[in-house]
Amino acid sequence: MRKFQVITLFPEMLTGVFGSSMMWKAQKEGLVSLETIDLREFGLGPRRQVDDTPYGGGDGMLLMIEPLWKAVAHAKSQDPTAKVVIMTPRGTRWKQSLAQEFSEKEHGYIFICGRYEGYDERIMELVDMELSVGDYVLTGGELPAMTIIDSIVRLLPGVLGGEQSAVIESFSDGETLEFPQYTRPAEFNGLRVPEVLLSGNHAMIAKWRENHSKKAK
Known part of the structure; x- marks a missing residue:
């Protein structure tokens, strides 16, 4: 079982996501542990303080x-081999190839979510990876x-279900976006599904899908 x-x-922020859809299924099937x-439980003093003003001055507070x-x-005591990951705008930009790489590893992951103006830099002594989801700033790492x-x-074996589900989707090869897809009815408000997809000719359908996959920017 993979442990995250x-x-x-703010643990309540994650409750809905971890308890829904594929994340819920993955836990139910015993494929992952999401905790x-x-x-705040490790805060200092009777008020369980977790933040303070930065040395050298400046606005805001640091963890x-x-x-x-x-x-x-x-x-780490719960999962000694886990890798420690911290969310930071200066980190490596997350992309599908990294998601695939991480899903193939056997160890678990510990994610540190920053808040306020950041965190005491000395925590980096324990960090294995710095990751970013884009060139913008959020209020926290959650x-x-x-x-x-x-x-x-979603890339772990047994989570999505279909064997090809993760193979045909956007960025699975690192450079193309998934082709357009349609389902019933064949016509709605005058809008028709492309005839080739109704033909039953799998070779033609495969060619159409290849032609309509777009290169990622």
């Missing part, structure tokens, strides 16, 4: 090193973490 652990101040670790370090240590986990889990 997410360190976050959240509440960073403190001690709670983060303890949270990662706890996650959405990127969920995006990345979803893209990995």
Whole structure:
């Protein structure tokens, strides 16, 4: 079973995603374990403090090193071989080929979700990978973490169901987008399904699909 652990101040953000659709199915079938670790539980003092002002001045607050370090240590105790991943705009841009690569690994993953103005840089001593989902800034790392986990889990054997489901989709070869698809009825509001798809000629259909796949930008 592949294990995914997410360190976050807002575990409730992940509840809906982890409990729905393919993510729910993957857990039900015993293919993955999806867990959240509440960073607040490792906070300091009676108020369970997890953030503080940055040295050198500046606006905003940073996640403190001690709670983060303890949270990662706890996650590692649950899965010693897991790789630690942190969500950051400076990280490697996530893409389908990476999702495929991650899905083929045997170890689990620990995701650190930043908040506020960031985190104490010393946590990088425990980090194996820095990942980004694009050149923009979000309020926290939860959405990127969920995006990345979803893209990995759906590629695990037995999750999607159909043997070719992940093979024909967009970016499966790293450069093309999936061809247009249609289902019943054959005509709706004067809009018809291309005749070739109704022909039953699999060679012609394969050629049409190849011609209508687009190169990714």
